[in-house]
Amino acid sequence: MLNERTEKVLFAIVESFINTNEPVGSRFITKTYSFNLSPATIRNIMADLEEFGFLAQPHTSAGRIPTDRGYRFYVDFLSRSSEVEDAFIESFITRLEAKREDLNGLLEGAARTLSEHSRYLGLAAPMKSGRTTLNRIELFNYRGNYIAVVLLTDEGPIKHKIIRAGQKLTPGTLRRISDYLNQEFSGYTVDEIRLKLVKEMSREKALCDILITKAVEICREALSFPPGEIYVCGFSDFIGLPDFSSRIREIAGAIEDKHFMLKLLEQVGAGIEGPSVLIGSENPVKEMKDLSLIVSTYKQDGKVAGSIGVIGPTRMDYSRAIVMVQTAARFITEALSQ
Amino acid sequence: MLNERTEKVLFAIVESFINTNEPVGSRFITKTYSFNLSPATIRNIMADLEEFGFLAQPHTSAGRIPTDRGYRFYVDFLSRSSEVEDAFIESFITRLEAKREDLNGLLEGAARTLSEHSRYLGLAAPMKSGRTTLNRIELFNYRGNYIAVVLLTDEGPIKHKIIRAGQKLTPGTLRRISDYLNQEFSGYTVDEIRLKLVKEMSREKALCDILITKAVEICREALSFPPGEIYVCGFSDFIGLPDFSSRIREIAGAIEDKHFMLKLLEQVGAGIEGPSVLIGSENPVKEMKDLSLIVSTYKQDGKVAGSIGVIGPTRMDYSRAIVMVQTAARFITEALSQ
DNA sequence: TTTAGCACTCACGTAACGAGAGTGCTAAAA
DNA sequence: TTTTAGCACTCTCGTTACGTGAGTGCTAAA
Incomplete structure (x- = not known):
């Protein structure tokens, strides 16, 4: 043509x-x-x-x-071979070295480094929590009538939640409940457990076991997660860009909506190996018509564990940004495999 | 005069x-x-x-x-008696009802409600973690060589951290370590513990007890907290205000710096009972010369537990905003006392 | 197929101008 | 002594007009 x-x-x-x-x-x-x-x-x-x-x-x-x-x-048709700047790599290493064990810190640091070096908006988010695998559930009594539930997942971050117990439970009961939950649910993903819980609730009625009833109830409450973390860095530099002197408000609104951003990241990154690029109106959302998105996924134990990327104006230095996102994803994947 | x-x-x-x-x-x-x-x-x-x-x-x-x-x-000289709008109270109640047990959710919800109704920037932050009292420390083995440390504090939120153990510890050892830590440190504030840890470290050398050494080490690592949460909501509405058509970038920069915002909240709110107001240049930071800040503290168990407030242009509806912040603080205090 | 030439278009900066809002000052009125 | 009417003056803002410069499309020659 x-x-x-x-x-x-x-x-x-x-x-x-x-x-x-x-x-x-x-x-x-x-x-x-x-x-x-x-x-x-x-x-x-x-x-x-x-x-x-x-x-x-x-x-x-x-x-x-x-x-x-x-x-x-x-x-x-861009050659994907451009070099990453040393300064970027260096700043990546120094900032993330200390946080190898802290996924949240790692992601925030990555988003920040990405934004500082690209001058665009840096993004990072772990995968939707529903797909993470539960490793163990621990329960404690806490301040009288409450129970602290700690969920240990395979992916590093621990979710915790404090829920109200009807009455104070003895340590023994608590242990029996947590034993039951661990035996029943550990090794499954959160989504699977939610499914199992529904079945459990009908069976439980037949069994009429007060312990199990309590256990299921606790688990159900504990699994009503907050929507999930996303780290967005570099806002101020980003809106200072000459490209959107007007429309700032709109764009700021879209970006502030973390729920929406999460979904976007998840959709775009899903399935694709390297960094994928969404340009302007390719984006389904009208607020982002003048914005481009570059996302890559990072992995842990061979499985996709989350996404990282940048948002910039359509007039964006793609070649540089793509390499940066790629590098960032590789770094995080490496950090997560120790 | x-x-x-x-x-x-x-x-x-x-x-x-x-x-x-x-x-x-x-x-x-x-x-x-x-x-x-x-x-x-x-x-x-x-x-x-x-x-x-x-x-x-x-x-x-x-x-x-x-x-x-x-x-x-x-x-x-403003009369502090103006009425709060019903819509505000209503939205406060409906949004926060479900989150009575979740301090983070509570604060975020409060900041969001505040921003939505005032059209200014809503802020909420728990007090610097150094002053919270430690309630209990729990330890688990986690993924082989790691230890998950869960800190239960008096104020509801649980801090957690995953740290690397030199070698895998037996459950018995782990229990003995956590027993020791609980006996030694629970009931003290984080700041106090940090102090105690320094003393401990010299004593520990004399004792030469490998268990205690390990325990102190774990505790020290676990107490190296991230800087602390702060919730900032309503960014997009805020920068859309006609008052800062220019200077957006500067202001956005100041606001994005959460570390700085935290310090600001803490300084302004400290000691004062009701909402305190900082107008324009009364603010020590030059980026905020055109901005006013209204902060109040909320309490738990009679002690100041954090701050909540709004930032708006100096040309701000003070009377309305003050009442809102006041109401928000009261609501949170109430929610925290069950 | 490429290029030189040329008329045409459009954004932008500057200047001129009038209208409108608001002031400070002075002198009269209360 | 305080308040007010009157008036000249100042400054912003929107409009209009105009020249400049960058860039185009088209035509005809190379």
Whole structure:
């Protein structure tokens, strides 16, 4: 569809626009790149590219800017081999070295490093908790009538919850309840347990065992998790970007909605191995029409354990950002395998 | 210094400016309030108020706007009795009812409700963890070489940490270690324990007891807390306010720095019973020169347990915001005492 | 097929201008 | 002595007009 020369011009235009944030004109291209063509020829090529939907004009007598489709072309044909800056790696290592055992700290640090070096919004989130595997349940009496439930999962973070017990339970009862729960549920994912609980509740009625009733009740309450963590860093730098002088409010609103951001990360990252890129309107949400998202997943024990990425303007330094996200994901995966 | 009439005019001007966000002129005052004075007289009074530093003029032929000192006067003489809106209370109750046992959820919910109803930035933070009292320490083996340490504090939230053990410890050893730690440290605040640990470490050397050495080591690692939670809600509405069309970036930067926000909350709230108000330049930080802060503390078991408040533009509806913060603090205090 | 030339378009900065809001000051009125 | 009417003055803001510069599309020549 596009001959090689046309592609090169498109590439040059996208690159120029990313660098300058100004509509790029034919003359500029001939000055900056050595195509050995006159502005007039470049103009013809540009007209073609516009016809195909790779470029657009803000107004008649301005230069061209890439459309989302133009960026997509650019990203797809981008050589993925660019070097990561040493400073980035260094800052990654120094910041995360101390936190090898603390997943939350690790993720927050990663999001922050990512944002500081890219100047975009840094994101990191562990996978939806429903898919994590329960390792052990521990119960204590706590301040009289309460029970502290601690859920140890395979993925490092511990969830904890304090729930109200009807009456004070003896340590013995508590131990028997937790023994029962461990025997029954450990090794399953949270989602599976939620399912099992429903079955259990009908069986339990037949059994009429007060201990089990109590146990199931405790477990059910403990599994009503908060929505899950997500780390978003670099807000202030991000909204300071010239690209959204207006619309700040909208965009800030979308980003502040952590619930939504989580879902986005999960959807985009799911299944794909390397970093995946979502450009502007490829994003299903209208608030993010001018924003691009780069996400990669990180792993633990060979399984996908969460996502990490950046959000920037569509006019974003993709090649740099992609490598950074890739590197970050690799680092976290490494850190998690000790 | 100011006679009653002058005070009333000042009040009227501050109020008008809060409502309209436009410099208020003499004519406007005579039309809106019934002082039965001519614009000329009001102008004279305004000139006096400006001389005393309560008002300022953006430029020669504009109306007056309050200075920080003007706002301060307004706030100090504000009747604190205005009614809270029912909608606010209602939303508070419905949102927090479910979270009575979960301090973090409670605080986040409070910050969010506060921000949604005030349209300013909602803040909530538990007191610096150093001053919370340790209730119990529990230890488990976790994934081979690690130990999960769970700290139960008096104030509801549990801190947890996973630390690396040199070698795998038997359940018996682990129990003996935790028994020792509980006997030694429970009932003290985290700060006190940190102090005790230093002493312990010298004694421990003399004793040469490998168990105690291990215990002290574990405890020390577990007490190296993350900086502490703070909940900040309503960012997007907040930066959408017309007051900071420029300077958004700066302000966003200051707000994003949670560490700094925490310190601010702690300093301002400390010691004072009701809501305290910090207006514009009264704030030590230059990024917050145009911002006002209203903070109150909430209590648990009679002791101050954290702060809650809002940040808004200096041109803020103080009376409404103060009552809201007050109400929020009362609600949380109540929720925490069951 | 490429290029030079040229007329045309559009954003942007500047200047001029009038309207409007508000002031300070002075002198008269209360 | 205090308040008020009157008035000249100041400053912002929106509008209009205009010139400049960057960039285009088209045509015709190379």
